[in-house]
Amino acid sequence: MRAVASWIGTLASGGLITNEHQEAGLSVAAYVVGESRLGDLREWLVSLDADAVVKAQRAAIETLIVMANADRKLDPEEAHMLKEIIMRSRLDADAQDEMVTAVHNPPELDQLALRIGHPVLAEMLVALSWELADADGDISRSEETFMKDLADKLGVAEERVAEIRDAIVARVAS
Numbered sequence: 001m002r003a004v005a006s007w008i009g010t011l012a013s014g015g016l017i018t019n020e021h022q023e024a025g026l027s028v029a030a031y032v033v034g035e036s037r038l039g040d041l042r043e044w045l046v047s048l049d050a051d052a053v054v055k056a057q058r059a060a061i062e063t064l065i066v067m068a069n070a071d072r073k074l075d076p077e078e079a080h081m082l083k084e085i086i087m088r089s090r091l092d093a094d095a096q097d098e099m100v101t102a103v104h105n106p107p108e109l110d111q112l113a114l115r116i117g118h119p120v121l122a123e124m125l126v127a128l129s130w131e132l133a134d135a136d137g138d139i140s141r142s143e144e145t146f147m148k149d150l151a152d153k154l155g156v157a158e159e160r161v162a163e164i165r166d167a168i169v170a171r172v173a174s
Contacts, residue, residue: 032127032167033120041120052117057089059115060125061099062107063150067129069106070146079103109153122154127164 030038045053064085068078086099116122129147130139151161 028168029124029127032164033123037120037123041118041124044118044120054091054095055115056117056121057091058095058099059117060121061085061089062102063109063116063125064128065099065102066106066109067143067146067150068103070143071140072142074104109150116154119155122156123160123164125154126151126156126161127168130165130168 033041045056048056061082065082068074068082082103083100086096086103089096089099091099116125126147129150147161148158151158156164
């Protein structure tokens with residue numbers, strides 16, 4: 001789970017790998033979306049100006065916060081995982097404080113989907129959201145409904161969502 005949690009922080013910082021969890025996270029990300037598409041995402045992130053990277057990164061983290069709260073109960077393991085993602089994000093201290101506060105007061109998803117900006121990032125968020133949903137050992141009906149809504153808002157096809165979930169289950173279970 002820690003490996004998966006490092007995806008967003010690692011990719012949003014331009015793909016810089018600083019520890020073994022990030023290395024493992026990139027391995028899982030490559031397994032889910034493929035090396036070529038992961039490379040496309042890295043190139044896109046590198047091409048963005050600093051403000052655009054922060055915008056996409058915050059939207060990605062906020063999407064995960066909404067996901068963790070989808071079942072209306074934030075499990076301590078889910079909160080811990082979110083805080084790890086926030087701390088690895090390399091956002092400035094004020095932004096990190098805002099994000100940590102948002103863990104218990106999630107933003108509206110409708111405002112986030114437009115800021116993601118890249119289809120591979122959208123797929124990775126769907127994958128990471130599945131992992132986050134299962135962090136408490138139970139995927140509730142409201143979390144499953146949220147996943148379908150998230151995928152739809154991010155433009156990830158239903159068939160692709162099923163492939164992503166299968167890949168996460170297979171990879172994390174092994």
